Amino acid sequence: MLSKNKIKFIQSLNRKKTRDQEGVFLVEGNKVVLEAVASGFPVKLLAASSSFLKNNRLTATAAKEVVECSPEEIKKASQLKTPQEAIAVVEIPTHQLTNAQLAGEFSLALDFIQDPGNLGTIIRIADWFGIRQVLCSVNSVDCYNPKVIQASMGAIFRVQIHYLDLAKLANEAQESQLPVYGTFLEGENIYTSNLSPHGILVMGNEGNGISPVLAGKIRHKIHIPSFAHGNAGSESLNVATATAICCSEFKRRVV
Known part of the structure; x- marks a missing residue:
């Protein structure tokens, strides 16, 4: 279940100030979320439907916190008009340029x-x-x-x-x-x-x-x-x- 506090937090990542303060960004959509999980970027939160987790063989090790949630909960948290089955909160990387x-x-x-x-x-x-x-x-x-x-x-x-x-x-x-x-x-x-x-x-x-x-x-x-x-x-x-x-x-x- 995706709590009200987590939904509110996910929604707040629409603001740059929050992203900078928390050091994370929002990823939505099945394909892009799978890219995030496979990328090596630390995933702090993965909120997804049971079918998404099962079909993609994602376990509790896919992120620091994995929350199985309903389509209604994802819709509340999502910033998309037509949400899919998964949302991820990913840590912002630090890139050094030389x-x-x-x-x-x-x-x-x-x-x-x-x-x-x-x-x-x-x-x-x-x-x-x-x-x-x-x-x-x-x-x-x-x-x-x-x-x-x-x-x-x-x-x-x-x-x-x-x-x-x-x-x-x-x-x-x-x-x-x-x-x-x-x-x-x-x-x-x-x-x-x-x-x-x-x-x-x-x-x-x-x-x-x-x-x-x-x-x-x-x-x-x-x-x-x-x-x-x-x-x-x-x-x-x-x-x-x-x-x-x-x-x-x-x-x-x-x-």
Whole structure:
């Protein structure tokens, strides 16, 4: 049985302040909960139906606390319109970032990404393309927001997310000969640009692009051209869609 206090606590994890204070985040949905259990991240609480626990052979060792509960109890605790059979409360990991982790790798940097769905989708894109580090500006949306977790579809357990000063990072990267790319309307056509298999790709805010201070640090400016005829096309691409296109082109060059 899921007590009223536990239901209230689970609901409170919608707030960043609570997540930061408690050091945990919320995971919902059968697939993502199973990813959490298999990830090695400490699971503090697993609340699930009897059929979910039985069908997935999950025992009391799957989490520090396992609570078998009814669909009604899960519905009360859930933040989804259509809850599934399982909810997990997972400890927030501590990731340390070093220059050595970025050297010889291709990483993503996100400048002031505000939409949780966009961030979650970008984390999923990073996972698909084998990108292990996603570097976020400190004013970007929290990666442990429940909507980010849902959109990442389990990729949050395989991709390391860091919040830091991106302008400082860009300086340090270029001092160590690691190229920094950024997407700009005035940038060079990505399909004809010389792209390095190693470096950092900066993607900007949904409405304003890359901030002026950071833009001034970026030497390699690239652009995804439109193939629409005349002025009939869209003005811009969604940032997650643009990220997928850019990652595909960078990775295609090294296959």
